[in-house]
Amino acid sequence: MPDIPVKRPDPEQLLRQVEAEEDFSRRGRLKVFLGYSSGVGKSFRMLDEARRRQERGQDVVIGAVQDKRPGDVDSLLGCLESIPMRTIKGQSAMDVPAILRRHPEVIVVDGLAFKNPPGSGNAERWQDCEEILDAGISVIGSVNLQYIAEMREQVEALTGKQVTDTIPRSFLSGADEIVVVDAPPEQPSLQESLGPQAQERLSALRELALVLAADVVDKQLEAYLERHGIENLWGTQERILVCVTPRANVEPMIASGRRNADRFHGELFACYVEQDELSAEDRGRLEANLSVAREARAQIEILHGEDPIHAIMGFARERGITQIFVGHSLREGFWTRIFGGPVDKFVRAADGIDVRVFPH
Amino acid sequence: MTEVSRGELKVFLGYAAGSGKTYEMLSQGQELQRRGLDVVAGYFESHGRLDTIAKAEGLPLVPRRRVEYRGATFEEMDTEAILARRPEVCLVDELAHTNVPGSERAKRWQDVEVLLEAGINVYTTVNVQHLESLNGQVWQITGVRVRETIPDWVLANAAEVVMVDVTPRALLNRLERGAVYAPEKARRAMENFFQESHLVALRELALRQTAHEVDTRQAPSAGEGAQAAQESSERLLIHITADPSSAELIRRGKRIADHLRGPCVAVAVCPPPGIESLPHAEREAVERHLNFARNLHVETRVLTGADPAKALVEFAGLNQITQLFLARPRYSRFQLPVGLNLVHRVVRLARTIQVTVVAERHRR
Numbered sequence: 001m002p003d004i005p006v007k008r009p010d011p012e013q014l015l016r017q018v019e020a021e022e023d024f025s026r027r028g029r030l031k032v033f034l035g036y037s038s039g040v041g042k043s044f045r046m047l048d049e050a051r052r053r054q055e056r057g058q059d060v061v062i063g064a065v066q067d068k069r070p071g072d073v074d075s076l077l078g079c080l081e082s083i084p085m086r087t088i089k090g091q092s093a094m095d096v097p098a099i100l101r102r103h104p105e106v107i108v109v110d111g112l113a114f115k116n117p118p119g120s121g122n123a124e125r126w127q128d129c130e131e132i133l134d135a136g137i138s139v140i141g142s143v144n145l146q147y148i149a150e151m152r153e154q155v156e157a158l159t160g161k162q163v164t165d166t167i168p169r170s171f172l173s174g175a176d177e178i179v180v181v182d183a184p185p186e187q188p189s190l191q192e193s194l195g196p197q198a199q200e201r202l203s204a205l206r207e208l209a210l211v212l213a214a215d216v217v218d219k220q221l222e223a224y225l226e227r228h229g230i231e232n233l234w235g236t237q238e239r240i241l242v243c244v245t246p247r248a249n250v251e252p253m254i255a256s257g258r259r260n261a262d263r264f265h266g267e268l269f270a271c272y273v274e275q276d277e278l279s280a281e282d283r284g285r286l287e288a289n290l291s292v293a294r295e296a297r298a299q300i301e302i303l304h305g306e307d308p309i310h311a312i313m314g315f316a317r318e319r320g321i322t323q324i325f326v327g328h329s330l331r332e333g334f335w336t337r338i339f340g341g342p343v344d345k346f347v348r349a350a351d352g353i354d355v356r357v358f359p360h
Numbered sequence: 361m362t363e364v365s366r367g368e369l370k371v372f373l374g375y376a377a378g379s380g381k382t383y384e385m386l387s388q389g390q391e392l393q394r395r396g397l398d399v400v401a402g403y404f405e406s407h408g409r410l411d412t413i414a415k416a417e418g419l420p421l422v423p424r425r426r427v428e429y430r431g432a433t434f435e436e437m438d439t440e441a442i443l444a445r446r447p448e449v450c451l452v453d454e455l456a457h458t459n460v461p462g463s464e465r466a467k468r469w470q471d472v473e474v475l476l477e478a479g480i481n482v483y484t485t486v487n488v489q490h491l492e493s494l495n496g497q498v499w500q501i502t503g504v505r506v507r508e509t510i511p512d513w514v515l516a517n518a519a520e521v522v523m524v525d526v527t528p529r530a531l532l533n534r535l536e537r538g539a540v541y542a543p544e545k546a547r548r549a550m551e552n553f554f555q556e557s558h559l560v561a562l563r564e565l566a567l568r569q570t571a572h573e574v575d576t577r578q579a580p581s582a583g584e585g586a587q588a589a590q591e592s593s594e595r596l597l598i599h600i601t602a603d604p605s606s607a608e609l610i611r612r613g614k615r616i617a618d619h620l621r622g623p624c625v626a627v628a629v630c631p632p633p634g635i636e637s638l639p640h641a642e643r644e645a646v647e648r649h650l651n652f653a654r655n656l657h658v659e660t661r662v663l664t665g666a667d668p669a670k671a672l673v674e675f676a677g678l679n680q681i682t683q684l685f686l687a688r689p690r691y692s693r694f695q696l697p698v699g700l701n702l703v704h705r706v707v708r709l710a711r712t713i714q715v716t717v718v719a720e721r722h723r724r
Binding site for chain 1: 370497501520522523524525526527529530537556557560561563564565567568570571572574575577578612616619620621683688689691701703704707710711712713714715716717718719720721722
């Protein structure tokens with residue numbers, strides 16, 4: 001069996017990496033506390049960390065707090081210096097110029113998603129944070145799941161509440177660290193926020209927050225492994241790859257793949273290895289099969305290579321696939337029965353990856 | 361005698377020592393005590409950390425039991441004393457702990473089961489790497505074969521699982537500051553288990569596991585109910601042999617069955633006249649694997665048949681099995697006729713059943 005090619009960083013990529021690392025050392029570091037609902041205790045966790053950092057000798061200053069806050073948060077606020085918010089047209093905003101002048105090591109920003117009043121330097125508070133980070137000041141901030149722009153629809157469907165203040169998910173995934181503040185939904189401070197069926201809604205929100213954090217962590221892991229030239233041999237999340245061919249009965253494969261990916265909070269891929277001499281009929285079937293995959297929100301990849309199994313395995317290893325779904329045709333000749341067909345070759349090649357064979 | 365209703369279990373899940381699980385458990389214990397509940401610390405391990413010790417203040421402690429073993433003295437949780445004390449809530453650290461030989465029960469999670477049976481609510485802590493079904497994956501990630509494991513159903517039966525999250529960076533800072541282990545131990549930890557990439561990967565496993573636990577505890581909506589009914593038609597069969605690969609096959613099959621919410625059965629096939637006729641070592645290995653499956657709450661069966669492929673497919677057909685789990689064949693350097701290999705034969709016999717060939721876990 002030929003060796004599967006291992007991806008090596010090219011010189012260009014290494015250069016970009018060095019530049020990124022230099023950037024990294026100049027810029028402040030961003031740490032975000034993510035909660036799935038208000039009342040979960042984000043602000044407390046964040047300020048508790050601020051207090052502990054101060055005790056260890058870091059220069060920590062509060063840049064923004066929320067008006068409505070529980071008593072335990074207030075008592076933490078008392079032990080930290082803060083830069084007063086400024087008022088523009090009756091609305092409060094973080095005083096970025098004052099923060100830049102004071103230039104502490106760390107600034108604490110509660111409620112990252114707040115909109116700034118018209119006439120402020122930046123339209124939104126998370127953009128203020130970018131400015132502060134660029135100036136070399138580290139930021140620890142907090143945000144609720146419902147304010148992540150890409151999650152808004154899902155959250156609104158659950159809570160019925162509309163929000164207008166948002167931060168882009170890229171701000172979160174670009175953070176150096178993200179911490180989930182988890183608490184069971186029966187906590188009384190949470191129940192107040194959501195009315196009837198609070199329990200179910202909160203559980204659904206909680207699941208979304210945990211998966212969002214896991215996905216961000218997964219990207220961090222990938223970046224870390226790439227930076228250190230470590231090959232990813234193990235799947236921390238389930239990634240399912242369905243092999244599509246013109247004649248394959250893909251519906252059950254895709255349906256099952258989708259279900260598995262959802263149940264494991266993992267990812268679904270579908271691939272096809274390009275072949276030259278497809279009849280018009282097979283072309284049509286292939287298109288139909290690929291659209292089944294597309295409808296199931298599979299990430300579709302067209303692969304090239306003389307040896308289809310080799311091409312599929314190369315892709316699977318690059319993407320950290322944990323399960324490959326293949327179809328199996330029962331029509332086989334004598335020699336296949338003795339020496340094996342594609343399925344046998346597949347199983348042999350798929351060292352370290354599970355193979356699920358679907359009958360046609 | 362009056363029947364007591366079973367106590368509820370709440371699990372604080374983390375991914376490494378020093379992530380703050382014990383601290384979180386103790387603060388919630390304090391909170392319950394403030395609300396007037398009778399809370400005791402059945403067992404907690406401060407590891408000499410000052411903030412943890414401070415958090416335990418004011419919580420009644422049930423003294424540990426001293427156990428002599430091979431000339432040394434060990435301290436274990438005194439389950440009998442807790443039962444006699446009958447608190448409303450008992451805090452028990454380190455759920456995956458193995459008791460010293462000669463204890464009433466081999467594992468702490470079994471002690472906890474006893475407390476729950478007696479109607480005592482238990483708060484406990486555990487790291488994700490101690491879950492049996494993740495044992496192979498964790499070894500692959502860290503190179504460490506975790507010996508102290510808990511069956512997944514212990515977590516599944518918990519009323520609540522809460523993730524105690526901390527970033528790997530913060531954890532490593534704590535280690536460097538000596539807040540977790542003594543300096544020498546901390547240095548060794550950072551070179552081995554506590555490498556940043558390991559911690560990031562374990563953290564992701566813990567987050568996804570908690571999401572799964574939250575997911576399974578939600579009442580299904582109407583649409584999901586129909587979908588669930590369809591899914592419950594998934595029935596898995598795990599093929600057990602004397603080969604060591606059976607252990608990972610059982611873990612993997614059970615984990616997938618749990619996520620698909622379908623039942624699974626582990627089946628060994630022995631040549632006639634039956635399991636008694638197997639060579640001693642082989643029989644022992646098969647029985648060990650069957651036992652392992654039963655401990656994970658997987659139903660087991662032993663079939664008799666000269667042809668394992670035929671016996672498995674026949675059994676699958678009779679029991680509405682939808683998916684067969686087999687170990688990956690051992691390949692030699694020479695291409696042997698595949699007609700002899702079990703996977704090849706089962707795939708061809710199993711006309712309507714899916715066959716999953718489970719990979720062996722490797723490290724490079």
